[in-house]
Every structure is written in C-alpha cells, then in structure tokens.
Amino acid sequence: MRVDPADKTDGFNLRARLDRTLIGVDFRRLWLAQAFSSFGEYLFASTSTVWVAARLFPHSPRLPALIGAVILAAAIPRIVVGPLAGVYADRWRARKTMIVNDCLRVGLFVALLLVVRLGGLDNAATFAAIVICVVVSETSAQFFNPSRAAIMQLVIPEDRRVDAASMSMFSLTGVAIVATAAGPAVFGLFGAQVAIAACVATYAVSCVMTVRVRDSYRPERRVVGRFWRDFADGARSASQAPTLRVVLIGACFYGVSLGINSSVLALFGLKTLGLSPSHYGVLAMMFPLGNLISAVWGVRLIKRIGVHRAYLMALSALGLGYFAYACAGRLVIACLLMLVCGVIFSVYIMCQGPILQAAVPEGYMGRISAVFGPLVSMTSAVSTLFASQVLAFAGAHGIIAGDGGWSDPYRLLIMFGAAFLLLGGASMYVVQARSGAKRAVQAGGCQRSSRIAGR
Template sequence: MTTLARLRPTLISPTYTRLWFGQAVSSVGDAVFSTTLVLWVATVLAEGRSWGPQAVSGVVLATSAAVMFVGPLAGVFVDRWDKRATMLGTEVLRGVLVAVLTAVSFVPAEDLPAGVWLALVYATVLALNAASQFFTPARFAVIADLVTDEADRARAAGLAQATGQTAWIIGPPLAAPLLFTVGLQWALLFNALSYLVSYLAIRGADLTPVGSAAATAKQRAQAAERRGLFQDFTAGLRFFARNRFLVALLLLTVIGQLGTGALSTLNVFFATRNLHASAELYGYLGMAMGIGGIAGALAAGRVVQWIGARRTTWIGLMASGVLLVLYSRQTAFPGAVALLFVFIVPITMLNTAMAPLLLAATPQEFRGRVVAVFYPVTRLAAMLTAVLSGWLVGSGLRGFSGSLAGLRFGPIDTVFAVAGLLVVLAGVYARLALPAPAPAPAAKPAADTAEPAEPAEPTLEGRP
C-alpha cells in the first residue's frame, strides 16, 4: 500500500494509473504481435521467396490504410458514443480478432496456401488498427476530462509516449524467443491476453467524472444522428479549419515530421556510408532514440510546468532542428549515437507539449473528430517524408557532392541538414505565430449544434 501511494502522485491519480497500466500491457502486447507477424511472414511463410519483402510491407500498408481511411470517420462516432463503452468494446473486438487468428495459427503453415495466410494476416492487422482508430480518440477524450491541469496533461502525454517507447524496447526482443521457442500461437495469445488486461483495467477505473454530463452528451448524440454522418463529419472539419491555433499546430507537427521521417528511411544508410559503421551497429542508433524518447517523455511534464506548453513547443522545434543539422555532420559512430540521443529528447518533449495545447483549443464535443483528423494527417506526413527522402537519395540527389565553407556534402547528410533547417524555421514560426490557447469554449446545447460554434480565438502569450 505504501508503494502504491507513492506511485499515485507520479501517475497523476489512481484512475489514471489504472488506465495507464492497461495501456502499458496492451502496448507491449501490440509490439510483440507486430514483431511476431513480421518475423513469421519473413522467416516462415515467405522464406526463400522473392516476394518476401513485399509480403512484409503489406503489414505496414494494412496499418496505414486503417489510419488513413478509418481514422477520420471514427472521430465522428467517438464524439457521439459513450467513451468508456467505446474503449471497452474495442478491447473486446481486438481481443476476439487476435484470438481467432491464434486459433487458426494452430493449422500447420504448409496446409494452407501462402496467399490465404497473407490475406488472414492483412485482414486481422487492418481490423485491429481500424478498432484502434476508435479506441485512441475515446481514450484521449477520457484523459482530457480526468486530467485538467496543463502540466498534468503534459505529464500524462509524456507517460503515454514513454510507455510506447518502452513497449518497443521490450516487445521485439520478447517476440523472437516466443516465436522460435514456443511457436506462433503462444506469441499471438500473449497479445490477446494483453487486451483482456486492458479491458479489466478500464472496467475497474472510476470514470464517474467523465460521465457527469451524460444527459447533455446523450442530447448531442441524438442531434448528431438527426444531422447524419456526413454533416457531422464536415462540421468537425469546418471547426478544425476555422481554428487558426489548431491549423498552426497541425502545420508545425507536419514540419516536425521532416526530421524523424528522413531518419526512419535514411539512418541505416547514414550509419554505413557516412559513419563508416557496420550494419550490426545500426541497432544502437535505434536504442539511443528509444532511450532518448523515454527520457524526453518523462521530463516533459516538469518542463511544461516550468516554461509552459507553448514555449516547450517552439524551443523544442528549434533545438531539435539544430541538433539534426549537427547530426548530419557526424563522421564517427560514438558521437553520432550520443547526438541522436540528445536530438530525440526535445522532439519527444515538443510532441508531449502539443497534447495540452490540443486539448485546450478543442471543446469537448469535437475532441474525437479533432484527434481523428490530427493523427492521420501527421501519419501521412511521416509516410510522405519517408518516401520523399528515399527518392531524393536514390534518384534526385544520387551522386550529389558539394562543399560549403570547407564542409563537404553528400546526398544523405544534405537531406538531414535541409530537414533540420526547415524544423528550425518551424520553431521560429511557432515563436512568432503560435498563440497561447485560451480555455476551450463550453459546448452549446444540442439543438444549436447544426453548425459548430466559432471558437474563442486564442490570445497571444502575455495578453489577457
């Protein structure tokens, strides 16, 4: 009891602690599941086949398709539905989907055609990630109602990011032994059980404060049903487009993806070509980013409490942009590892700081739709940046070589340096243009919500 009591202040509240615990277990399960499927497809199903890489990429495409095509519409339903029931329902659905795939996996791989196995895997991944598009905005809205202080919201976002980073440090090393020692079935069952743990954690959480306005929420849902799905969806888009704070925040997030998107595609080539390191050492760069992400996420709440979410955002952009430029000039592996660790800390901090800014600018009735627009757009930006970076180095800047002030530039370090400079400019823009958000306006009664209310325009920092 004493230990739990000491943990509660760190995890904000007992209710949040339950929700966090469920997310932590589920995140590890997801990391194990994703890694297991990639390993199984690559080493068992497509072993020795020329189409192996394409088969593995299909898992990524199924994930992206769910985010891009289901995510924006999911927010409409999340704004209408009871958030707790939505979270519980999606956990049940995801657990059943993985349990079904687990049962099928007891069939020997050679007894079914590879195309059938791939179809089952892709369909399951698509359905799981489609369900996640309902779970994530619902959880976002619940946390917004439970955690109201800006610093606590940043701390909650930091804990979520740290948990996700930790899951991807624990999950992949756990997946391989499970797959190759006890088999695919038990690795999949691990994820199914993680959804059960998450379900029990949510069910046991006291979400009474969230449901205190249940009658008003029911009236909004009934009005939304009368308007229709398309009208409700476009109302959310209009609200987003008319709120210059949300538009600026989205633009900054998209620009911030330039650095991480370029790194995700080119860092392995940077390690072997620019740093002259062996491919076996590449994993240490990913480890540095993972540890830096955890450090930045855990420190973000305190930093936001000291200087505010807005300053954390623009300072984080400037610092990460400068560090990415410095990283592009590295030629020794140890220095690059250290610099990459430092680079990811402000990146994680600014991502964490954006959560309270996003919450403060969004009224309760639009939270599901705002999140369902915000995250798919940032995911698309990351994908496009990764593709563009690969094309530039492989074709557009292939063979490029130049020098400036005695410094020589090749294609990869040039892409990193330009991306870093653009991120610095985004920080300057954020410093000059990003307003400090005023508290989100209260939602109007359901009868008046045919058109979204024009939000109160956030004021510049330091002004009333």
C-alpha cells in the same frame, strides 16, 4: 502536528501515495489500458515482420514488397479510418467504445490462434490472414485511441496534465522497446502460437482495466446529427482555433522529417558512417533512451518555461539536432546527437497532449485528436516517396549514396528534413505571435469600450 488521514498506516499509506503519484485510480487504469493495448500492437507488428521474412517467404525475391504490404496494411487505417473514427468516438460513449474494441481485438487474435493451431493453410493464405489481422487491429485502434483521449481530458486535472503526458511517454517508450524486442524473440523461441497468445493476453488485460474505470466520465456530446456535418464541424474547430492551428502546423512539418528519416537514418548509419550491424544497434538505441530520460526529467523543464514555449522550442531544437547529426562523422558523436534528439522529441510529444486537452472543447476531442495521427501519416508517406525518388534520381545520374562526402544524398536528405522542422518552428512562432497580437488588440478594444461606457 497534523496527520493526514490518508497516511494512517505507520504514517505511510503506500496505496494512497501511489494514487497521488499516478493522479488517480481511474487514470492509473486508463494508463495501464493504454500500455497493454500498445504492447499488443507493437508485439504483433514486430512478430508479423519476422514471421513473413523468416518463415513464410525467406527466399522469395518479392520479400521486400511483401514486408512493405504488411507495413502499408498498418498505415492505411490510420490515414483513411482515423479521421472518420473520431466522429463516432465523439458520438458514442467513450468507455464502452474502448471496451468493445478491446473485445474485438481479443476475438480477432483468438481466431488467428485457432487458424494457426489447426493448420491447413499454405504460406499465401497465412500471409493473407496476417494482413487481415493487421488491418482489423489497426482499424480498431483508430476508435480506441480517440475514445481514450476523450476520457483522459476529463480524468486528468488541469494542473497535472504535463505529469500525465510524462508518464504516458515513459510507458509508451518502454512498451515500444520491450515489445519490439520481445516479438521476434518469442516467435523464434516458442513459435507463432505463443506470440499470438501474448497479444490476446495484452488486449484482455487492457479490456479489464477499462471495465474498472468508472462510467461517470461522459464527455458532452456536440454533434448536429449527420456524419459529414459532424466531421466538418470538427475540422472547422481545429482550423479556426489559433492554438490548434499551431499544433497542426507542427504535426505537418514533423511528418515530413519523419518520412525522410524513416527511409534514410538507417542507411546513413550503415553506409555513410560505415557502422557494423552491432554498432548500428547501439546507435538506434540512443533515441528511445533519450525518450526515457526526458520522460523522467523533462517535466521540470516544461513546467518552468511553459507548455506552449517548450513546444515551439522543441520542434526547432529537433531540427537543429538532426542537422547536427547529418554532419556527424564518428559513432560516438552520432550516438550523443541521437540521444539529444530523443530527449527533445520526448519534450515535443509531452507538450502536445496538454495543449490539446486545454484547447479542444469538450465533446470534440475524438474528432480533433483523430486528425493528428492521419495527418502525420500522410505527410510522412509523401516525404518517404519523395526521399525514394531523390535516391533513385541520384543513382541514375551516378551520384553515389553513402560515400561520406558532403554531397552524399543520405546526408542531404536528413538536412532537408531538419530544415522543415526549423521552418515548422518558425511558422508556429509566427502564427502564435499573430494570434497573441490579435487577442491583445481585442482586449484593448474591450477596455476602451468599457471606459467609454463608464463615462
């Protein structure tokens, strides 16, 4: 019996097996860097909301507008800076860009910690400091994320991309759940200073993990010298490649559903279904729980049916899931359907990463990956505005939202967003079918030409 050299310690080398499970030591470090960086983002996002609502302006009539300003401060860098940052992510050394931006965020929150500790600021000035930190931190993330994606494209072997996507989905879902819950808890128990110090620690750990990644992963630079030419080159590459067009279409249609659901799902549960806050908390937990389940078990399904087919099926199935959820009338059924939607959404996300890594040419990952986040944010913002206008129109014409009937605006809006997901799945199928037929025709032409040349 041949003994694997990696298993010399009583036939079982734990570190070697861990390296194989986590694809490689550099992937593990990048994976941890992503997890800690995301933890800091979610932690401060949840902390800042509670900070403004419970401490700074608890009784202000402008509190909804102030909370909206914090959310808008996080969204603007994704929409405005994201596509531009991708160009620089392709120009600069990706590992160094990640390190610099982690150091920037460490310094930013250290400065905020000193400001809070020294005191002397009124509530308005403290609110301004929070908004500034949100804007700068999110701007830094727009450079960090595409740089990490560019390195990941080189670090992850082609046959392990689905596994890597599954692990990233699992960690990000867990991080989102824990950090979103931990932010208000830490703030309530220990105050703002401890919450900010926790953010400093997470970004510092992320920086250490990135520093330990080998510097040999350097994507080939494909730039033509001028910023806007590089930007246009990346956009042209994304629009001309059939596979990338499919992913772009899916992102646009998903953004519409996301914007509507972010405005309506909570109201549907609390008003239409008549749930108490505690029961709605159980319902809200079902979606991330489905994410975790799919991140563990969904890999087998994706590998069995193929990444591209699973991507198309997931978007359409997500539309059917939300449509069924809009028809739910009981808590148990709503919870089961939300769990199913979480499972399907996780499959959709796990397919997107490997598709991009396979389709994007080396040297373009920064520009192209930076397009998808802003695209989803823009379509989501437009659809959120649309949903708010529909609800305002319904209220002005005496249509009661949340009455539980089939004409309930909350129910109809969820169905409208679900229809967009179904339409997106159908559109993606048509684009993929046409591109496949075109490739088949081109291949047939090449074969005929070769036969003629052989004669």
